[in-house]
Amino acid sequence: MYTNKHIITYNTPGDCFTILLLLLLLLLLLLLLLLLLLLLLLLLLLLLLLLLLLLLLLLLLLLLLLLLLLLLLLLQQQQLLLLLLLLLLLLLLLLLLLLLLLLLLLLLLLLLLLLLLLLPLLLLLLLLLLLLLLLLLLLLLLLLLLLLIIIIIII
Secondary structure (H helix, E strand, O other): OOOHHHOOOOOOHHHHHHHHHHHHHHHHHHHHHHHHHHHHHHHHHHHHHHHHHHHHHHHHHHHHHHHHHHHHHHHHOOHHHHHHHHHHHHHHHHHHHHHHHHHHHHHHHHHHHHHHHHHHHHHHHHHHHHHHHHHHHHHHHHHHHHHHHHHHHHO
16 A cells, blocks of 8 residues: 655645745735835825915914014004014014925925835835746646647557
8 A cells, every 4th residue: 555655755846836926925924014114104294284384374464563563552552562573573483484394304204215116116116027927837838748648648
Protein backbone atom coordinates (compact mmCIF):
# COMPACT_ATOMS: atom_id res chain seq x y z
CA MET A 1 0.00 0.00 0.00
CA TYR A 2 1.44 3.33 -1.10
CA THR A 3 0.26 6.48 0.71
CA ASN A 4 0.75 10.17 0.19
CA LYS A 5 2.75 10.65 3.38
CA HIS A 6 5.73 8.91 1.80
CA ILE A 7 5.93 11.43 -1.02
CA ILE A 8 8.56 14.10 -0.42
CA THR A 9 7.71 17.45 -1.99
CA TYR A 10 10.35 19.89 -3.13
CA ASN A 11 10.12 23.61 -3.70
CA THR A 12 8.95 24.09 -7.24
CA PRO A 13 9.02 27.33 -9.24
CA GLY A 14 5.24 27.46 -8.71
CA ASP A 15 5.74 27.72 -4.94
CA CYS A 16 8.23 30.55 -5.44
CA PHE A 17 5.73 32.33 -7.66
CA THR A 18 3.01 31.91 -5.05
CA ILE A 19 5.24 33.33 -2.32
CA LEU A 20 6.27 36.21 -4.57
CA LEU A 21 2.65 36.95 -5.46
CA LEU A 22 1.63 36.88 -1.80
CA LEU A 23 4.46 39.27 -0.91
CA LEU A 24 3.45 41.58 -3.74
CA LEU A 25 -0.18 41.50 -2.59
CA LEU A 26 0.92 42.32 0.96
CA LEU A 27 2.99 45.23 -0.32
CA LEU A 28 0.03 46.38 -2.38
CA LEU A 29 -2.25 46.28 0.67
CA LEU A 30 0.28 48.24 2.73
CA LEU A 31 0.51 50.85 -0.02
CA LEU A 32 -3.29 51.10 -0.15
CA LEU A 33 -3.38 51.58 3.61
CA LEU A 34 -0.74 54.31 3.37
CA LEU A 35 -2.74 55.94 0.59
CA LEU A 36 -5.91 55.89 2.69
CA LEU A 37 -4.08 57.41 5.66
CA LEU A 38 -2.68 60.16 3.43
CA LEU A 39 -6.15 60.84 2.04
CA LEU A 40 -7.55 61.09 5.55
CA LEU A 41 -4.78 63.50 6.51
CA LEU A 42 -5.49 65.50 3.37
CA LEU A 43 -9.18 65.74 4.25
CA LEU A 44 -8.37 66.85 7.79
CA LEU A 45 -6.00 69.51 6.47
CA LEU A 46 -8.64 70.73 4.03
CA LEU A 47 -11.15 70.98 6.85
CA LEU A 48 -8.66 72.93 8.94
CA LEU A 49 -7.99 75.20 5.97
CA LEU A 50 -11.71 75.85 5.59
CA LEU A 51 -12.05 76.69 9.28
CA LEU A 52 -9.09 79.06 9.11
CA LEU A 53 -10.57 80.78 6.08
CA LEU A 54 -13.86 81.26 7.93
CA LEU A 55 -11.98 82.70 10.88
CA LEU A 56 -10.12 85.01 8.53
CA LEU A 57 -13.40 86.20 7.05
CA LEU A 58 -14.83 86.88 10.51
CA LEU A 59 -11.73 88.81 11.52
CA LEU A 60 -11.92 90.90 8.38
CA LEU A 61 -15.55 91.67 9.14
CA LEU A 62 -14.58 92.68 12.66
CA LEU A 63 -11.83 94.86 11.24
CA LEU A 64 -14.32 96.60 9.01
CA LEU A 65 -16.65 97.23 11.96
CA LEU A 66 -13.78 98.61 14.02
CA LEU A 67 -12.80 100.94 11.21
CA LEU A 68 -16.36 102.23 11.03
CA LEU A 69 -16.37 102.78 14.77
CA LEU A 70 -13.02 104.55 14.49
CA LEU A 71 -14.46 106.84 11.87
CA LEU A 72 -17.42 107.63 14.12
CA LEU A 73 -15.15 108.40 17.07
CA LEU A 74 -12.98 110.62 14.91
CA LEU A 75 -16.04 112.58 13.98
CA GLN A 76 -17.02 112.93 17.65
CA GLN A 77 -13.49 113.80 18.90
CA GLN A 78 -13.20 111.34 21.83
CA GLN A 79 -9.51 110.71 22.57
CA LEU A 80 -9.55 107.86 25.11
CA LEU A 81 -11.97 105.70 23.17
CA LEU A 82 -10.06 106.47 20.02
CA LEU A 83 -6.80 105.25 21.56
CA LEU A 84 -8.44 102.10 22.87
CA LEU A 85 -9.94 101.40 19.49
CA LEU A 86 -6.61 101.93 17.75
CA LEU A 87 -4.96 99.42 20.10
CA LEU A 88 -7.73 96.95 19.40
CA LEU A 89 -7.27 97.51 15.70
CA LEU A 90 -3.55 96.88 16.00
CA LEU A 91 -4.19 93.65 17.88
CA LEU A 92 -6.67 92.54 15.26
CA LEU A 93 -4.22 93.27 12.46
CA LEU A 94 -1.54 91.22 14.21
CA LEU A 95 -4.00 88.38 14.59
CA LEU A 96 -4.86 88.59 10.91
CA LEU A 97 -1.20 88.49 9.99
CA LEU A 98 -0.66 85.42 12.16
CA LEU A 99 -3.69 83.74 10.61
CA LEU A 100 -2.45 84.46 7.11
CA LEU A 101 0.94 82.97 7.94
CA LEU A 102 -0.77 79.90 9.34
CA LEU A 103 -2.84 79.59 6.18
CA LEU A 104 0.26 79.83 4.04
CA LEU A 105 1.97 77.13 6.08
CA LEU A 106 -1.10 74.91 5.81
CA LEU A 107 -1.23 75.37 2.05
CA LEU A 108 2.43 74.40 1.77
CA LEU A 109 1.74 71.33 3.87
CA LEU A 110 -1.19 70.44 1.62
CA LEU A 111 1.00 70.78 -1.44
CA LEU A 112 3.62 68.52 0.11
CA LEU A 113 0.95 65.99 1.06
CA LEU A 114 -0.43 66.01 -2.47
CA LEU A 115 3.05 65.33 -3.82
CA LEU A 116 3.43 62.47 -1.35
CA LEU A 117 0.02 61.18 -2.36
CA LEU A 118 0.91 61.10 -6.04
CA LEU A 119 4.11 59.15 -5.41
CA PRO A 120 2.42 56.09 -3.83
CA LEU A 121 -0.17 56.17 -6.61
CA LEU A 122 2.56 55.79 -9.19
CA LEU A 123 4.22 53.12 -7.10
CA LEU A 124 0.88 51.35 -6.77
CA LEU A 125 0.40 51.44 -10.53
CA LEU A 126 3.87 49.99 -11.05
CA LEU A 127 3.19 47.25 -8.52
CA LEU A 128 -0.12 46.40 -10.18
CA LEU A 129 1.64 46.21 -13.52
CA LEU A 130 4.31 43.93 -12.04
CA LEU A 131 1.65 41.72 -10.47
CA LEU A 132 -0.17 41.52 -13.79
CA LEU A 133 3.04 40.57 -15.59
CA LEU A 134 3.81 37.88 -13.01
CA LEU A 135 0.32 36.44 -13.35
CA LEU A 136 0.72 36.45 -17.12
CA LEU A 137 4.06 34.67 -16.79
CA LEU A 138 2.51 32.08 -14.47
CA LEU A 139 -0.33 31.56 -16.94
CA LEU A 140 2.15 31.12 -19.79
CA LEU A 141 4.14 28.57 -17.77
CA LEU A 142 0.95 26.64 -17.01
CA LEU A 143 -0.02 26.69 -20.69
CA LEU A 144 3.45 25.48 -21.62
CA LEU A 145 3.17 22.67 -19.07
CA LEU A 146 -0.28 21.74 -20.41
CA LEU A 147 1.06 21.73 -23.96
CA LEU A 148 3.97 19.54 -22.87
CA ILE A 149 1.59 17.09 -21.17
CA ILE A 150 -0.61 16.96 -24.30
CA ILE A 151 2.48 16.31 -26.48
CA ILE A 152 3.63 13.53 -24.12
CA ILE A 153 0.14 11.95 -24.16
CA ILE A 154 0.02 12.07 -27.97
CA ILE A 155 3.46 10.43 -28.28
